[in-house]
Amino acid sequence: MAPENTIDAPGSYSQAAIERLFTRHSAFTGRVFSTRSYPSEEKLQQAILDGELELGLIAIENSHTGTLHTTLTMLVDGRLSPVRAGLANAPRVHVVGEYIHAEPHRLLAPPGATLEGIEEVRSHPHVLEQCSRWLDDHVPRARRVAELGTGWASKAINELGDPSIAAIAGEKALEHYDNLIELAQGIETYPSATFTRFWLLGLEPAKGERHHEPRTSLAIRTKNRPGALFRVLACFALRDINVCTIECRPHVRGAVEAHSPWDYTMYLDVDGVPDLDPGVCEAIMNLREFADDVILLGSYPRYTLEVMNGTWTST
């Protein structure tokens, strides 16, 4: 479970996502790039901080299985972020793009495999959960093994070559690994409504451009006082700034030290960017008056998925 940084595991959903983002979104097209995988979000973040990697893509939420909260926590106050230690000018990563990926999940296995013979299915834990109903119905006795991601799972079963061990992954894995065949497709519980949102990370904050309808993501820490949530939203509503989404979580770290396990971190996405929208700047200054901490995760061009004739189209 802890391969070296030098090992690559192509064929992941992230790889498919980054290739599509860089060919479909006008803010990113025209770049020449190569991709590689990292065995954890922390190592990917460190590679960006070290200048080894220009941009990194991480999954942040799925419409079925929810937010990848451990990743969000890492971005806000992970052990790799020197900002949390008071070093406000130290380098840190910023969210500089988003992408929403929708693709049917596939069950892949080495040649000779049959559904009846599958004893083990490997994938990212969220992907296993997204397919749990199908797995219950079709391979009820198969062990479900958590891998670092769909690329790592595909690489592992390709190397093992054991027809009783399958992986759940996408088209990219099927393309990349010559020795894998597809046993089933579209095995997610909600076939028309399972999509994953990715964030693109970089060392330099992105410059907002009006025609990209940019959006800003923030983390806000407040005491759990009556009305705290409402006051946060009011800072934006009073300035006609739309808050697109919000999530609250209790603080994960230092609960015992602080004697305050139920203080909150709120995660917000708002329309607009501080660079271009004075209202967003003012709302953030207003927040700092009463929040313990306001952390700008980044501003980035919006990515939207539209449904056209029953299939997803990016716009």
Add this chain to the structure above:
Amino acid sequence: MAPENTIDAPGSYSQAAIERLFTRHSAFTGRVFSTRSYPSEEKLQQAILDGELELGLIAIENSHTGTLHTTLTMLVDGRLSPVRAGLANAPRVHVVGEYIHAEPHRLLAPPGATLEGIEEVRSHPHVLEQCSRWLDDHVPRARRVAELGTGWASKAINELGDPSIAAIAGEKALEHYDNLIELAQGIETYPSATFTRFWLLGLEPAKGERHHEPRTSLAIRTKNRPGALFRVLACFALRDINVCTIECRPHVRGAVEAHSPWDYTMYLDVDGVPDLDPGVCEAIMNLREFADDVILLGSYPRYTLEVMNGTWTST
């Protein structure tokens, strides 16, 4: 992965949680009860609807790994809920209690096992994630196998008796399975700040009592219009009702049909109950004016965890 309803798997965190809730919280003490496990939240919900089970306990969120979103979706619009099909008077389950469980995670294995010899670790996927840093450091080559829960994982490794296969579970599993030993304790990434919130489910809504400081959980569906979130919170703020927590997720079902993948379901916990607080009633009526759907998940006595001298105490 799909045992029959007749199989029991004691020794889970849920079992520990329900025993503590029923001995520590004044709203529930004094009852005589027995417990049993179900192989899925859906089967547990169905057992309540069928009258086979009086009350059921399900994990709903963890401070480290976040909301168990699939479970929340099941409660709101799962295939088992006849309300969603327009049968408003058909039976459905209600949230009637909450409990917050904090206990160090333990690595358990059959006698003779050593850390060096562990090749496979089984547990609930969220628990595996809560311990991932320790697993990376101490058993980096071990497969991580997703089980239905910590009771199922403990039962499985106890039956297999293979000293290379371990489970992550709690004290209850160690008590129940004579043939398991503890290899490590406190292996979660955030030892002082990992706690799980459970909901108690029943067929009859709970009657609110003022001295229990009751709380109400709701799901609200709205179109993704500018200011939608703020208007929802304003319904409560205008009436001095505290919103304790909020989470937004895109609708999971029917996205293609509706051509609206980014409409939201919001999950809110608010202080008070419609029975006792006219303001809560009025806020809900106000919400119905502009929300597509307002679903009362239930009202229940509050459960709080306090930190006393570095250890958790329930109050």
